[in-house]
Amino acid sequence: MKLTSKGRYAVMALVDLARFDNINPVSLRDISLRQGISLDYLEQIFSRLRKREIVQSVRGTQGGYVLNKKAKEIKLSNIFDAVDEKVKTVKCKKESKKGCNGKTTKCLTHNLWDELDSHINNFFEQKSLEDLVKDNAERRI
Amino acid sequence: MKLTSKGRYAVMALVDLARFDNINPVSLRDISLRQGISLDYLEQIFSRLRKREIVQSVRGTQGGYVLNKKAKEIKLSNIFDAVDEKVKTVKCKKESKKGCNGKTTKCLTHNLWDELDSHINNFFEQKSLEDLVKDNAERRI
DNA sequence: TGATACTTGACTATTTTAGTCAGGTTTATA
DNA sequence: TATAAACCTGACTAAAATAGTCAAGTATCA
Ligand code: FES
Ligand code: FES
Numbered sequence: 001m002k003l004t005s006k007g008r009y010a011v012m013a014l015v016d017l018a019r020f021d022n023i024n025p026v027s028l029r030d031i032s033l034r035q036g037i038s039l040d041y042l043e044q045i046f047s048r049l050r051k052r053e054i055v056q057s058v059r060g061t062q063g064g065y066v067l068n069k070k071a072k073e074i075k076l077s078n079i080f081d082a083v084d085e086k087v088k089t090v091k092c093k094k095e096s097k098k099g100c101n102g103k104t105t106k107c108l109t110h111n112l113w114d115e116l117d118s119h120i121n122n123f124f125e126q127k128s129l130e131d132l133v134k135d136n137a138e139r140r141i
Numbered sequence: 142m143k144l145t146s147k148g149r150y151a152v153m154a155l156v157d158l159a160r161f162d163n164i165n166p167v168s169l170r171d172i173s174l175r176q177g178i179s180l181d182y183l184e185q186i187f188s189r190l191r192k193r194e195i196v197q198s199v200r201g202t203q204g205g206y207v208l209n210k211k212a213k214e215i216k217l218s219n220i221f222d223a224v225d226e227k228v229k230t231v232k233c234k235k236e237s238k239k240g241c242n243g244k245t246t247k248c249l250t251h252n253l254w255d256e257l258d259s260h261i262n263n264f265f266e267q268k269s270l271e272d273l274v275k276d277n278a279e280r281r282i
Numbered sequence: 283t284g285a286t287a288c289t290t291g292a293c294t295a296t297t298t299t300a301g302t303c304a305g306g307t308t309t310a311t312a
Numbered sequence: 313t314a315t316a317a318a319c320c321t322g323a324c325t326a327a328a329a330t331a332g333t334c335a336a337g338t339a340t341c342a
Binding site for chain 3: 025027028029043044046047050057058059060061062063064065
């Protein structure tokens with residue numbers, strides 16, 4: 001099980017953004033330089049974040065991105081959702097009554113993976129962007 | 142983040158095995174048929190499980206595999222370890238002091254991924270094969 | 283009228299995954 | 313003792329996913 005770089009970069013970029021947010025829009029170019037993420041790739045990511053109304057864009061010179069909600073209200077789960085970083089543990093379709101093996105009952109491990117799914121998603125629902133920024137500020141002192 | 146089929150099948154097969162274990166060795170062919178997993182693939186998986194001493198093999202006709210420890214003592218983490226299903230959340234090398242971006246400090250999100258890593262691995266360390274078999278037996282009633 | 287920065291969509295190399303395939307060796311049992 | 317069941321090993325590969333790049337814009341400020 002591994003985290004994809006889309007999810008990783010999305011969070012990294014948003015933490016960076018959130019730290020400067022109160023003043024001016026932050027340009028992707030700056031984030032790219034500070035965090036070492038390809039600019040083109042960041043653009044893909046922010047396009048999605050904007051569609052999900054996590055950030056707002058400001059065009060033109062001195063433009064950039066701004067948070068569209070309070071950092072406290074942006075959960076990790078929202079971010080991952082936006083960039084399509086899903087947790088996939090069960091193999092079957094959850095709604096269906098069929099198992100992953102094509103049989104009419106769920107497989108021996110279905111329930112386990114389902115628990116795992118919840119376990120991981122809980123984590124994502126509890127962490128907010130604010131938590132991350134604070135955690136980082138403390139570390140700095 | 143998704144579970145690979147190697148990890149999924151390893152657990153599935155072991156639960157199947159554990160249910161019949163007390164009597165005779167269980168052949169991979171049987172597991173293959175019951176669980177709908179390719180025999181050749183199962184062989185790869187069991188080769189690893191044997192090397193880690195999770196199962197024991199019995200060669201020849203009527204042969205098969207037997208658990209090498211009590212089901213209670215086989216944790217999910219042991220199984221995943223054996224088949225190389227790792228949880229990879231941080232991008233950097235944990236031991237190193239360098240960050241994932243090549244800088245001399247850890248990145249803004251390092252700590253978060255590290256927490257996530259522990260969160261997931263906790264789950265794997267708490268579940269034993271016995272739990273899974275029991276859980277399944279209850280469900281059947 | 284630049285320069286800066288967002289916007290969009292297509293494209294691609296690399297890596298990982300999920301197996302298959304071919305050729306063994308061992309041992310119970312008929 | 314022949315035969316078939318079952319383990320054992322390593323190499324190979326098609327397909328999918330990932331992690332980007334590239335190209336061609338549009339909007340806005342100074
Ligand atoms: S994962 Fe749902 S039935 Fe196997
Ligand atoms: S993940 Fe460890 S420094 Fe970025």
